[in-house]
Amino acid sequence: MAFRDVLVAVALLVTASSAFAEDEAQRRAREELEKELKELVGKAPSRVRVEFQPIDDPNFQVEEFELSVDGKVLKAPTPAAISGWMQDGPMPVGVVDVTPGRHKVSARVTYHNTASALVSEEGDHRWKVTGDVGFDVAAGIEVKVIVAPTRDATQADVGKRIKLTFPTKPVMIAKLDDGSMPEPSKLKPTPIDAGPSKEQLAVAAADAKKAAAEAALEAKRVAAEEAKRKADDAARAKQEKLEAARLAQVQAAEEKKRKLEEAKLARVAAAEEKKRKLEEAALAKAQAAEEKRRAAEEASKPAAPVAAEQPGITLEDLKALALDQAPDAGAAVAEAVVEVDAGAEVAAAPAVDAGLVATAKAEAPAAPEPEGLPWVIIGGAIAVVLAIIAIAVRRAGRVPELKD
Numbered sequence: 419m420a421f422r423d424v425l426v427a428v429a430l431l432v433t434a435s436s437a438f439a440e441d442e443a444q445r446r447a448r449e450e451l452e453k454e455l456k457e458l459v460g461k462a463p464s465r466v467r468v469e470f471q472p473i474d475d476p477n478f479q480v481e482e483f484e485l486s487v488d489g490k491v492l493k494a495p496t497p498a499a500i501s502g503w504m505q506d507g508p509m510p511v512g513v514v515d516v517t518p519g520r521h522k523v524s525a526r527v528t529y530h531n532t533a534s535a536l537v538s539e540e541g542d543h544r545w546k547v548t549g550d551v552g553f554d555v556a557a558g559i560e561v562k563v564i565v566a567p568t569r570d571a572t573q574a575d576v577g578k579r580i581k582l583t584f585p586t587k588p589v590m591i592a593k594l595d596d597g598s599m600p601e602p603s604k605l606k607p608t609p610i611d612a613g614p615s616k617e618q619l620a621v622a623a624a625d626a627k628k629a630a631a632e633a634a635l636e637a638k639r640v641a642a643e644e645a646k647r648k649a650d651d652a653a654r655a656k657q658e659k660l661e662a663a664r665l666a667q668v669q670a671a672e673e674k675k676r677k678l679e680e681a682k683l684a685r686v687a688a689a690e691e692k693k694r695k696l697e698e699a700a701l702a703k704a705q706a707a708e709e710k711r712r713a714a715e716e717a718s719k720p721a722a723p724v725a726a727e728q729p730g731i732t733l734e735d736l737k738a739l740a741l742d743q744a745p746d747a748g749a750a751v752a753e754a755v756v757e758v759d760a761g762a763e764v765a766a767a768p769a770v771d772a773g774l775v776a777t778a779k780a781e782a783p784a785a786p787e788p789e790g791l792p793w794v795i796i797g798g799a800i801a802v803v804l805a806i807i808a809i810a811v812r813r814a815g816r817v818p819e820l821k822d
Contacts, residue, residue, distance in 0.1 A: 551584030
């Protein structure tokens, strides 16, 4: 047992002394020595398996990726290989054989959101994130370490929205209960790499600068198109607003004109209605006055006396009777008939207003014929009576009728 401990110590010293400077031949010799030591000691191997989980977003591209185990940089996949990873689950990075004990895995990743800054708040932003995890590895145990980024969109600072996590999972790779020697591992350890050279870094920087310039040009083009679209929308909205205002003015003028015409028609109709009412009132007033005057005349006029029997009527008596019975404005004239000769008849009718005619006849007894010229007297009397009737009809303002 002491011999084995001595051999292990020697192997560790050889490994530690040759870790800083060794060429290919030395590395091979060291690996052969470690293998022989493992076979002599009979201990199970210990390993560290590292995997990387890309961000599930095509806009997030990996520009730089560096991985190290216990401070030694591993040869990691290129950013192009990481961006082209299409399979589900994490991407294998490498496997490193380690001795039992405490170990640490560190990672440094640069992410770039290739989306436009006009489209997303995180567009054209870069995150340089780092992290590490420490763990213990026992003999016969393989520890799987997954480098997984996490995104926190609730962070106000955009630069703190991406962090690296390192979930680990130990897996037993050998049986140690019976002390049997496990089968040699078929996994080849990942060689230690010092990282990219200066030329590679310069090429990567040039590519990144070119990509940034292209992204800036694309962002300017998109911004110009967006500004042009907004200007066109603003001009279109302004034109529509002007047309709407013009249409509103035309409609308002037409509405005002229509209201003025309606008001004018209403005033004309009101004036005509007022005129009609005034005419009707005047006519009613005139009719009332005429009716009142007629009633007053009828009330004040005495009843016409019936002519008494006289032995004879002279021409002077007829004239006096005609003058006494002559009607005033609007009075009707009664019909008078005088017969002289063998029983002359004298008819006298009182005046009646509004077309009412009252006729009274009186028969005179027969009288002896007067001497002289009776026919001349009768003719003159008839002429006088006709003249009186004509004057009365003219004063009454109506057309003489047959009964007149």
